[in-house]
Amino acid sequence: MSTATPATTRCLSMAQAISEATAQEMARDSRVFVMGEDVGKYGGIFSATTGLLDKFGPERVMDTPISETGFMGAALGAAAEGLRPISELMFVDFFGVCFDQIYNHIAKNHYMSGGHCKYPLVITTGIGGGYNDAAQHSQCLYSIFAHVPGLKVVVPSNAYDAKGLMTSAIRDDNPVVFLYHKGIMGLSWMSYFEGSTNEVPEEQYTIPFGQARIVRTGSDVTIVTLSQMVHKSVLAAEALAAEGISAEIVDLRTLVPLDRASVLASVAKTGRLLVADEDYLSFGLSGEIAALVAENLDTLRLKAPVRRLAVPDVPIPFSRPLEQFAIPQVDNIVASVRGLMAFKLD
Amino acid sequence: MQATTEQLLWMYEKMIEIREYEETMSRVYLEAKLPPKIQKGLAFDIGAGPVPGEMHLAGGQEPVAVGVCAHLRRDDTVVGAHRSHHFAIAKNVDLAAMTAEIFGKATGLGRGKGGHMHLFDPAVKFSCSGIVGAGAPQACGAALAAKKLGSDAVAIAFFGEGAANQGAFHEALNLAALWKLPVVFVVEDNKYGISVEKSASTAIASNADRAVAYGMPGVLVEKNDALAVFEVAGEAVARARRGDGPTLIEVKTDRYFGHFQGDPETYRPKGEAKDLRQHDPIPALAGLLRSRKLLDDEAEAALRARVSTRVQAAYDFGRNSPYPDPQDALLHVFAH
Ligand SMILES: Cc1ncc(C[n+]2csc(CCOP(=O)(O)OP(=O)(O)O)c2C)c(N)n1
Ligand SMILES: [Mg+2]
Numbered sequence: 001m002s003t004a005t006p007a008t009t010r011c012l013s014m015a016q017a018i019s020e021a022t023a024q025e026m027a028r029d030s031r032v033f034v035m036g037e038d039v040g041k042y043g044g045i046f047s048a049t050t051g052l053l054d055k056f057g058p059e060r061v062m063d064t065p066i067s068e069t070g071f072m073g074a075a076l077g078a079a080a081e082g083l084r085p086i087s088e089l090m091f092v093d094f095f096g097v098c099f100d101q102i103y104n105h106i107a108k109n110h111y112m113s114g115g116h117c118k119y120p121l122v123i124t125t126g127i128g129g130g131y132n133d134a135a136q137h138s139q140c141l142y143s144i145f146a147h148v149p150g151l152k153v154v155v156p157s158n159a160y161d162a163k164g165l166m167t168s169a170i171r172d173d174n175p176v177v178f179l180y181h182k183g184i185m186g187l188s189w190m191s192y193f194e195g196s197t198n199e200v201p202e203e204q205y206t207i208p209f210g211q212a213r214i215v216r217t218g219s220d221v222t223i224v225t226l227s228q229m230v231h232k233s234v235l236a237a238e239a240l241a242a243e244g245i246s247a248e249i250v251d252l253r254t255l256v257p258l259d260r261a262s263v264l265a266s267v268a269k270t271g272r273l274l275v276a277d278e279d280y281l282s283f284g285l286s287g288e289i290a291a292l293v294a295e296n297l298d299t300l301r302l303k304a305p306v307r308r309l310a311v312p313d314v315p316i317p318f319s320r321p322l323e324q325f326a327i328p329q330v331d332n333i334v335a336s337v338r339g340l341m342a343f344k345l346d
Numbered sequence: 347m348q349a350t351t352e353q354l355l356w357m358y359e360k361m362i363e364i365r366e367y368e369e370t371m372s373r374v375y376l377e378a379k380l381p382p383k384i385q386k387g388l389a390f391d392i393g394a395g396p397v398p399g400e401m402h403l404a405g406g407q408e409p410v411a412v413g414v415c416a417h418l419r420r421d422d423t424v425v426g427a428h429r430s431h432h433f434a435i436a437k438n439v440d441l442a443a444m445t446a447e448i449f450g451k452a453t454g455l456g457r458g459k460g461g462h463m464h465l466f467d468p469a470v471k472f473s474c475s476g477i478v479g480a481g482a483p484q485a486c487g488a489a490l491a492a493k494k495l496g497s498d499a500v501a502i503a504f505f506g507e508g509a510a511n512q513g514a515f516h517e518a519l520n521l522a523a524l525w526k527l528p529v530v531f532v533v534e535d536n537k538y539g540i541s542v543e544k545s546a547s548t549a550i551a552s553n554a555d556r557a558v559a560y561g562m563p564g565v566l567v568e569k570n571d572a573l574a575v576f577e578v579a580g581e582a583v584a585r586a587r588r589g590d591g592p593t594l595i596e597v598k599t600d601r602y603f604g605h606f607q608g609d610p611e612t613y614r615p616k617g618e619a620k621d622l623r624q625h626d627p628i629p630a631l632a633g634l635l636r637s638r639k640l641l642d643d644e645a646e647a648a649l650r651a652r653v654s655t656r657v658q659a660a661y662d663f664g665r666n667s668p669y670p671d672p673q674d675a676l677l678h679v680f681a682h
Contacts, residue, residue: 041613042541065511065547066478066539094477097512131393132450133400134461136476189390189608317675318461319450320398325672 009199013186015047017159017200018124018178021166022049022086024204026056029084032170035062035071036088036124045090046126046185068098072123076106079121084170089125092141092179106175107150120173122166127155128181128228128278129327131190135315138323140227140277143284145177146255152176152209153255157184157230158196161253164207171206181228181278193231210257214266218248221272221337224263224289226252229276229328236333245341255285263289264296271303272340276333281310304343307336347580349573351640353416355649357572358635360415361408361628363653364432367441368405368603370661371431371448375401375607390608396449396665399461400476404432406570406602409627410534411436413575413597414502417583423488423501425481426474428463429534433474433504439467441656445664452674453667459678478539479512481505482531486518489527489586500528500586507596508539510553519560519594528586530579531594536601541613557594567597572631600625 012020026032033056034049040063043050053061064071068089075087089095095102102123109117129138146153152174156162162180169176184196215230216237223233230251237247248266252259267273273293275286286308293306309328317323349357378384378395385391392398404411407429415436418424426433434444440455447454448462455465463476471488475481485503492499509515510533522529533553537544550556557564563585565578575597582593600622604611611619635641641649 038540038542040541045540063542063546065542066508067511067513069513070511096477097479097514132398132461133392134464134476135459136463137400188388190392191385191388191394312676314675314679315459317459318399318447318456318464319454319458319670320393321669321672322450322458322675326675 008202010202011197012159012163012200013197014156014159014162014180015050015185015187017163018048018166018180019050019052020200021163021204022170023052023055025167025170026052026060028204031082032084032086033060033062034086034088035064035075037064037066037090039063039088044088046180046182047187048088048124048180048185068094069101072098072101072106075121075123076101076109076119079119080109080117084120086122086124086170089123091137092125092127093136093139095125095141102151103148107148110174111150118173119175122169122176122178124178124180126182127179128183129316129323130183130228132318132320132323134318138316140179140279142179142255143279143288146285150175151256154178154209154253155227155255156180156253157227157251159186159198159200161207161213163200164205165209165253167204168206168209172209179227183228184231193228195231195234207253209254210259211253212259212262213251213253214262215249215251216247218246218270220246220270221274221340222248222250222263222266222270223274223276223333223337224250224252225276227278229278232328232330233276233333235330236337239330239334240337245337247337258288260292263292264300267293267302268300271301273302273306274333274336274340275306275308275310276328277308277310278327279310281308281313284310286310303345304340307340309333309336347577347584349416349576353576354631354635354640357412357416357576358631358641359649359653360412360436361572361631362650363657364408364411364435365405365628366653366657367431367435368403370657371397371401372403372603372607374661392608398450401462401607402429402605403603403607404429406600406622407534407536408432409570409572409575410504410532410597410599413572414504414530414532414579414583416576417580418502419499420470421497421499423471423485423499425485425488425501425503426472427478427481427505427509428474428476429506430465430474430504431462434465434467434472437472438470439465439472440469441660442663443467445660446667449664449667450669451664451667452670453663457674457678458670479505479509479514482509482515482518483521485529485531486521486527489522489529490525492528498528498587500530500583502530502532504532504534506539507533507535507544507553508542508547509533510556511547519556519562519592522592523561526589526591528589529592530582530586531592532579533594533596535596535598538601538605538614540605553596554594562592562594564594564596567595570597570599570625570627572627573634
């Protein structure tokens with residue numbers, strides 16, 4: 001964080017923190033504007049834009065038609081002209097209808113222009129399951145954005161981080177995809193994990209990208225995680241502590257850039273790694289972290305093989321018992337860590 | 347096109363069935379979702395209760411479903427969107443299996459995997475999707491298949507006025523006209539896409555006018571009335587079956603419920619939904635049936651009892667069926 005701890009803080013939900021960061025940056029910079037479905041009167045389906053319409057009016061807080069290709073492309077075009085759009089994709093699952101604008105253009109135009117053109121825009125979007133919204137409304141998919149070169153990818157786990165990261169996102173001269181988990185937004189209509197709503201300074205501050213946060217220090221095992229899974233990991237770590245197992249939790253906060261040093265430092269200390277992820281298992285974040293450790297085995301000494309917890313390569317099912325099975329839960333984290341501790345490498 | 351007595355009575359009974367289904371769902375959905383039964387600090391818990399997740403109800407929009415489906419055969423295809431219970435019921439989707447699916451049960455249409463936005467009943471060629479606009483090209487594919495396979499079956503894509511601003515809608519219309527496909531696009535204009543009024547999302551007043559750009563007939567049905575829809579849809583379905591190509595229909599209809607259950611509806615004038623119910627299409631059709639002596643008190647009572655039995659049996663089946671085994675989440679990713 002770039003400023004000293006300020007005097008005035010309040011307890012805010014992650015949704016309030018995101019809209020506050022946006023409002024403060026809109027007040028500071030007239031080039032910033034917001035567009036997306038139901039971002040105006042409704043205030044965003046997940047309340048990420050609540051209050052903005054009243055403060056800034058319909059010229060700067062624009063409800064769009066259900067035309068994601070249209071307004072994602074428009075965000076690019078406006079950013080190229082020097083504006084700083086924030087374009088909300090209501091659920092990340094809907095990127096399917098507009099991904100060409102995102103991955104072939106927003107992500108690549110700066111590169112293809114040889115660095116001459118800039119696209120300072122933010123795509124905000126809701127991710128995650130746990131409330132039975134089924135296969136087309138429950139995915140995380142951040143790995144897909146991180147896979148495409150040219151997009152910065154931010155995945156906050158709490159209000160304090162969300163405000164600082166959102167301010168950095170809006171000020172960044174690159175396209176940033178900002179993915180907020182619905183289950184930690186502090187919505188009044190969705191059950192939540194404690195901890196995502198926390199103390200947030202009133203004044204603006206930035207949190208630089210590429211700096212993981214050590215949520216809890218520990219000596220036996222490293223849990224690398226992010227977003228809502230941070231809170232599940234904390235609960236798991238508390239249960240494990242009662243058994244005498246000391247878990248360190250690393251909240252990545254951003255995938256691009258990725259804080260490789262923090263991951264490696266923690267694993268060097270504990271010798272054991274669990275990646276706890278809510279995205280699909282294969283070809284994604286958990287594999288990336290495992291590969292990072294594998295590439296550094298010349299200097300790292302592991303006491304157990306790397307373990308990954310993620311959605312086991314199935315679409316997110318609707319029915320409660322099926323969804324609870326598919327999405328890693330606190331108990332699964334505890335069991336995986338126990339498994340790691342029981343392992344004896346010769 | 348004149349509706350036969352049988353068709354009129356069928357539409358009436360189906361509208362009552364849809365209404366009772368949706369009214370019942372609005373109550374069942376709230377079970378265990380309100381304080382004090384839920385986590386502290388919440389006003390409502392979307393993931394709690396026997397029917398968790400999002401719930402989009404179609405009360406008020408019955409005329410669109412029955413007016414179109416009255417012309418369909420079992421082998422005609424219907425593709426719906428997120429708000430599709432009315433289409434499913436009008437297409438004779440297995441009501442008990444549909445309800446079990448909405449409860450997330452192993453006996454459901456999708457064994458609990460799909461949920462209310464993702465209902466698949468291949469026996470009556472029904473499917474729907476939670477992605478706005480996705481259905482229109484899929485209906486083109488069903489129509490293309492009918493053509494290739496030498497059948498005179500048709501395909502219907504139902505979606506909201508909000509979906510008519512998706513690229514997929516425009517691509518589908520061009521494809522359908524270009525290939526002269528036996529497909530009918532039916533837009534339900536219920537005035538809103540979630541909170542956004544049509545006038546704030548769509549540059550022209552009637553989507554029917556967009557048909558001209560694609561070289562197909564476009565018809566606006568201005569009244570939320572089963573017979574009015576029936577007449578226009580009859581022409582369109584007959585035209586498709588004859589091999590004369592697609593039609594675009596828009597129907598002005600009314601959404602009695604919120605966008606989803608739990609919607610605070612602050613974007614809507616207070617009391618709007620109540621006012622809309624003053625023009626309920628069900629009593630309107632009852633009046634017509636009575637004036638033609640096709641319905642009396644006794645027939646009405648018998649019909650309502652029949653419908654209630656059916657609907658309540660479906661709910662009982664859904665509620666009492668077993669949940670799938672958690673590990674079944676791993677099944678059905680691929681066909682074998
Ligand atoms: C591609 C896509 N974008 C956005 C959404 C979110 N969404 C679900 S329903 C809806 C409004 C749809 O409006 P309309 O097509 O008029 O149908 P209605 O809900 O009125 O029946 C929106 C924006 C979605 N499901 N899919
Ligand atoms: Mg609508």
